[in-house]
Amino acid sequence: MNNTKEAFNRAAVDYDISFTNTPIGNMQRQRVWNYLEQILKTRKADVLEINCGTGEDALWLSKHCYSITATDLAGSMITVAESKKIIAGVQNVSFKAVDFFNLHKTLAPQQYDFIFSNFGGLNCANEPELELLTKDFAKLLYPGGKIVMVVMGKYCLWETLYFMMKFKFGKALRRWDNKGVHTIIEDEEFETWYYSIGSLKKIFAPYFTLTDVKPIAFAVPPSYMQPFFNRKPNWLARLNKWDGFFSNWRLLANFSDHLVLTFELKNPVD
Numbered sequence: 001m002n003n004t005k006e007a008f009n010r011a012a013v014d015y016d017i018s019f020t021n022t023p024i025g026n027m028q029r030q031r032v033w034n035y036l037e038q039i040l041k042t043r044k045a046d047v048l049e050i051n052c053g054t055g056e057d058a059l060w061l062s063k064h065c066y067s068i069t070a071t072d073l074a075g076s077m078i079t080v081a082e083s084k085k086i087i088a089g090v091q092n093v094s095f096k097a098v099d100f101f102n103l104h105k106t107l108a109p110q111q112y113d114f115i116f117s118n119f120g121g122l123n124c125a126n127e128p129e130l131e132l133l134t135k136d137f138a139k140l141l142y143p144g145g146k147i148v149m150v151v152m153g154k155y156c157l158w159e160t161l162y163f164m165m166k167f168k169f170g171k172a173l174r175r176w177d178n179k180g181v182h183t184i185i186e187d188e189e190f191e192t193w194y195y196s197i198g199s200l201k202k203i204f205a206p207y208f209t210l211t212d213v214k215p216i217a218f219a220v221p222p223s224y225m226q227p228f229f230n231r232k233p234n235w236l237a238r239l240n241k242w243d244g245f246f247s248n249w250r251l252l253a254n255f256s257d258h259l260v261l262t263f264e265l266k267n268p269v270d
Contacts, residue, residue, distance in 0.1 A: 003190040004124050005073045005099070010186035012054065012076035020056050023233070024223045027240045028258060031216050031247060032118060032150055033060060035260050039148065040064045045113035048140060050100045051121025055081025055093070061116070062090045069107065073099035101129070104136040111139075114146040119258065123152050123192050126180060130203050138207040138269040147208065147263040150216055154194040157255040158221045196254055200261060208263035215256035219243040222257045 011018075019025040044066045052058050052070035054077055061068045072078055075097040082095050098106045100121075115137055125133060137147055154175050163172035174181050180191030195203075201210045219242040221229065229236040246252055253259040 003188050007185040007188035007190055008053075008072070008074035009076040010188065012074060012080050015054050015077070015080070016056075019223050020054060022223060022226050023236055024217075024220060024226050024229065027220050027236075027243070028119075028217045028223070029056065031220075031243065032057075032260060034247075035214060035216075036061070036116075036148065037064070039114070039146070039262070046111075047114055047116055048103070048107070048112040049116045049118075050103065051117055051119075051124075052081060052095070053077050053119075055084050055095060057116070057118050058093050058095070059084060059088055059090055062088075062093050066092065068093045069096065069110070069112070070094070071096045071098045071100070071103065073097070100125070100133060100136075104139050107140060111142045112145065113142055114148060115140065117147075117149040117151075119150055120152040120192075122149055123194060124190070126191070126193050127195075127199075127203060134204050134207050135269060138265055141265045143265065143268050145265045146211075147204075148260065149263070150258050150260045151200070152192075152194055153215075153254055153256050153259050154196045154199075155255050156222065156257050157218070158225070158257060162221070162225065197259070197261065204263050207266060207269060209266055210261060211264050212260075212262040213250050213253045214260050215246060215249060215253040216258040216260050217243060218246045218249070218252045218256035220257070 044064065047061055047065050047068045049058055049068060049070040052072045055070060058068050058070035058081065070081065070093055078095045078097045085093055085095065122130065156175055159175065160172045175194040180193050183190055183192045197213055204210065219239045
């Protein structure tokens with residue numbers, strides 16, 4: 001995790017420029033927010049956010065929830081998030097620099113209505129690590145609590161076709177590999193793991209029931225394609241409209257750039 005932490009510490013300064021405030025970043029995040037609104041419209045909640053990045057989601061959640069504890073392993077990300085909080089004048093968000101392997105140790109005995117993770121933070125954990133994390137997540141939730149997690153899909157159709165057309169066959173199929181995928185951010189190297197719906201359902205099964213799955217960005221491409229679509233804004237707008245049409249097609253979730261899964265806690269864990 002050390003290289004992962006340093007990579008995102010270095011990325012913090014430019015993260016909003018390179019992703020958050022880009023058209024593709026905005027489109028993907030709005031799709032996630034639309035999904036969250038359906039969950040939060042019936043009642044407000046106490047939320048634990050993990051891998052909160054620069055706080056964009058936490059500040060949005062502050063308008064819909066009682067309280068948000070937003071965490072990230074990268075202290076530089078938290079610094080940026082804190083500055084946004086001050087500018088926005090938000091009172092019900094607390095930012096903490098803590099990685100998800102130390103969440104229960106740091107936050108217990110506090111519990112939450114739901115845990116939220118956006119844009120692939122949990123893809124930084126391998127399968128044995130995720131299996132250990134599920135028990136910690138269960139301890140941090142009230143009875144009937146939920147995990148809403150947005151992860152990078154295993155068989156992203158856009159990525160496969162994009163790199164196939166460039167004759168980069170290794171990259172075209174990199175997500176399909178069950179091993180960790182070599183990843184570089186800000187010259188720091190670490191591994192990323194990609195999971196199918198079935199594999200995540202199995203990993204979380206001891207403590208959670210999978211209740212919902214939706215594609216996020218099936219038609220909208222991965223964010224690294226933004227430079228190309230800067231020259232084709234009308235194409236991107238059309239793809240975003242199609243994404244709205246496909247947003248309830250569960251069968252497409254494994255083939256999208258990201259997918260959102262909702263797990264519900266089966267039983268309280270001591």
